[in-house]
Amino acid sequence: MSPKPTTKLRESPFTKRREPLGFMLWLGVAGSSLLFTSIFLIFLVRMHRETGHLVALPDMFWLSTLVILFSSITLHEAHLAFSNERFLHYRVFLGATLLLGLTFILLQVGGWAEMVKTGVFIGASTSQGFIYLLTGLHLAHILGGVFYLIYLFRKAIKNRSYVDSFVYSVNPPNRLRIKLFTRYWHFTGALWLVVFIFLVLLY
Numbered sequence: 001m002s003p004k005p006t007t008k009l010r011e012s013p014f015t016k017r018r019e020p021l022g023f024m025l026w027l028g029v030a031g032s033s034l035l036f037t038s039i040f041l042i043f044l045v046r047m048h049r050e051t052g053h054l055v056a057l058p059d060m061f062w063l064s065t066l067v068i069l070f071s072s073i074t075l076h077e078a079h080l081a082f083s084n085e086r087f088l089h090y091r092v093f094l095g096a097t098l099l100l101g102l103t104f105i106l107l108q109v110g111g112w113a114e115m116v117k118t119g120v121f122i123g124a125s126t127s128q129g130f131i132y133l134l135t136g137l138h139l140a141h142i143l144g145g146v147f148y149l150i151y152l153f154r155k156a157i158k159n160r161s162y163v164d165s166f167v168y169s170v171n172p173p174n175r176l177r178i179k180l181f182t183r184y185w186h187f188t189g190a191l192w193l194v195v196f197i198f199l200v201l202l203y
Contacts, residue, residue: 025180029187032141036134036191040198043130047202057199060111061135064104065196068142071100072189079182083175087165091156097185098153101146108139134195141188148181 078093112132159165168174 019176021176021180025184029184032187032191036137036195039130039134039137043134043202046130057131057196058111058114060107060114061196061199064107064111065192067100067104067107068189068192071097071104072186074100075182075185079178082169082178085166085169087156087159087162087169090165091153091160094149094153094156098146098149101142101149104142105139105146108135108142111135131199134199138188138192138195141191145181145185145188152178152181 074093074096078090078097081087081089081093112135115128115131155168156165159168
């Protein structure tokens with residue numbers, strides 16, 4: 001007996017239905033990347049017109065780089081724990097990520113205060129103003145992430161029992177939100193590394 005002919009057509013990757021939230025995240029990532037790339041280019045053009053040099057980056061920025069890297073690790077572990085139904089580990093690592101995110105914000109503000117003490121002001125020169133612009137825009141991304149971390153952590157604390165945690169974890173929208181947020185947080189970490197290395201190399 002000859003095999004039945006298959007009538008199922010292979011779906012084109014261009015017409016394949018995509019998850020709306022995931023697609024919106026990638027649009028946001030692309031938009032933010034384009035924005036920062038434009039600022040980098042404008043920064044380089046303006047720097048050629050100035051005779052001054054960039055100031056030394058505050059020590060707080062170096063420390064905040066380690067903090068944001070560790071926060072990506074803890075959130076990755078939280079995501080794995082959530083997927084594997086290890087809910088206590090999920091709460092611990094999620095809380096650690098939130099704490100590290102808040103620490104990053106404090107370090108950034110401390111870095112700005114350190115620059116102000118050394119006479120680095122927003123309107124003093126184009127190069128100095130761009131440092132505040134780049135770090136401030138990135139901090140806005142972090143603030144948005146921290147607010148969502150607070151929301152996730154409150155949900156995790158509310159669902160402390162195993163049954164409540166399991167019901168919450170098997171809900172596909174909840175799994176999707178945590179997966180997409182983990183990607184977003186990794187993006188903010190990578191974005192800070194690019195900004196930081198860019199400023200360090202130009203000093």
